[in-house]
Amino acid sequence: MTSDQHAPADQRRDRITISIDAMGGDRGPSAVVAGMARSMSKNPDIGFIVHGPQETLEPLIAKRRGLADICEIRDAKDTVRMDEKPAQVLRRSKTTSMWSALTSVKKREADVCVSCGNTGALMMLSVVRLRKLSGVDRPAIAVLWPSRSEQGYNIMLDAGADIRADEHDLVKYALMGVSYARNGLGIEHPRVGLLNVGTEEHKGRPELRLAYELIEELTVSADFRFVGFVEGGDLPRDTCDVIVTDGFSGNVALKTGEGTASLIGERLREAFRYSPLSRLASVLAYTSLQRLSKKIDPRRVNGGVFLGLNGTVVKSHGSADATGVSAAIKLAYQLTQSNFSEKLAARVASAPALDQDGETGDGSE
Amino acid sequence: MTSDQHAPADQRRDRITISIDAMGGDRGPSAVVAGMARSMSKNPDIGFIVHGPQETLEPLIAKRRGLADICEIRDAKDTVRMDEKPAQVLRRSKTTSMWSALTSVKKREADVCVSCGNTGALMMLSVVRLRKLSGVDRPAIAVLWPSRSEQGYNIMLDAGADIRADEHDLVKYALMGVSYARNGLGIEHPRVGLLNVGTEEHKGRPELRLAYELIEELTVSADFRFVGFVEGGDLPRDTCDVIVTDGFSGNVALKTGEGTASLIGERLREAFRYSPLSRLASVLAYTSLQRLSKKIDPRRVNGGVFLGLNGTVVKSHGSADATGVSAAIKLAYQLTQSNFSEKLAARVASAPALDQDGETGDGSE
Structure with a gap:
């Protein structure tokens, strides 16, 4: 172990230190450690x-x-289980690996935290440990969505941190999504869309119409474009890079997309097993199908990022294997390299005071 | 033309008369007429x-x-255009083919109406012409979702008739979905699930928790099973046959599912075009892939059904070709054959008076 390993993370930018919650994933700590080993071989300064x-x-x-x-x-000693309710966790949280992993980010020993554990508990403990960023009332989970966009992915938030969002939350999601698009995906002028059930301006819930106006006003002074209302079908399209929605709709969309992809994949495997000819075809098409599966493999875009906290938390899928964990670590690494946390905080702080009753990020929930 | 063609629909159960709005679809009336011809060849009594x-x-x-x-x-003479807002349509609606097609159902000249037109306008005019069913406050659009269930499809409602639904609306959606599952898909004891972001009972919005309790109470006296909360991933699964949600979430899910399937299909075609070997593979696998594509072809499950009105309206996809239109007509035919409208009305009427402030279906919007 090198001696500067113990220096605070913000004093040694030559090495990126990642805090890993090794417990709580469906495949146990061995998958997590295997993912760490894989990441180490690719990034010498980790x-x-x-x-x-x-x-x-x-x-x-x-x-x-x-x-x-x-x-x-x-x-x-303790692990937060997948089936535990956040309230149960809170009572005994201080002895868990999740709490300990977040504490390393709080104390600035590490730049970012990665966990495969229970999403609800991780979000709750993240808010308790890291506190909400000044100006953010509802933190969000941002996920990467395989798409036809140039960069191959779109960003959707909130994927389920909170079941509701008002117009001010949606504006903050737009700003945080833009920051993520620039620092995580390298998009200079991200296109932002607001998820609705119709693309006409007059449709939809009141908070969506209000958020539409507020985001449109912001584009005048900001470095992103606003494409207006988009629909579920635009998530995998090249319409916009950042899709903003409340956590209920976002979670429904995420789970529906995953379920649809998994049903089609299963049916495709059945089709290839059907006859001797189709089995031969699957052998011939092997390389092309592997390339396809790599393109849409959810393990390779593994990692929901918690935005709106004093520090970055990457939530890896509960069932992630070594490939999945390594992808989550890679994302955490990239975000740290681009000083994402600082840039995001600056962006949110620079936004005009949209809401008179805005929270000051005391994190007391 | 046979002479009993002009007798009211409810006096001649030997022939099923379908009212067709031939205009307003993206492919024009020729696709609609081609679909009618296809349906005629399969159903001699249409x-x-x-x-x-x-x-x-x-x-x-x-x-x-x-x-x-x-x-x-x-x-x-007139056609409702795809890009027209419902309010615009209302002013000049009486000369449109859509209005005329609904009038045939209202006058009981036809059993059911099929249209490829503008969904918002069709729902609005359907409420004006047919009026809401007694006891139904918010009509819903039910769609079929390709799934792993025995019957190959699940029913989801509301797919976007209204952007919100309270607990009483959700209970009515459950009852109407059960009626559709029995009469449209032949499922004796449908399984009902309530869409949420978590499968735990304590989670979610207040109206969902209340709807959970109300639907659970109903199962005691009814002929369906309630599986509780389900997630987006359960839409294509074998968890339940009927998925109940508000029209906002339902529409997001529908569009997301369609978009995901379409992206994967496109990527798959690219993969097969990639090399000479993969092109050969696609030839060998042709029959199997055709079978797959038939299974998940959205044209074959074309038709959102408007539920909660005095009469049945089938909304065919705007871009439907002859195959799609014919599938929508087939669905309309099947529902009429099973006396769906009457059975649905009876089911809604038999529900205990859940809401003290329930609408009486005056349809005045």
């Missing part, structure tokens, strides 16, 4: 603080050559 | 009253052998 039971983690890490050298283990 | 400009329709119908014999044309 470092980890990994949280979970010492006696479990130590042997798993020792098995991967070189990993122990860039890893610090923080012993945490 | 009859049509078709609405649109006489001089346009007559030659199109004359070209199809035998079609003129089972068709009555009702001259209607």
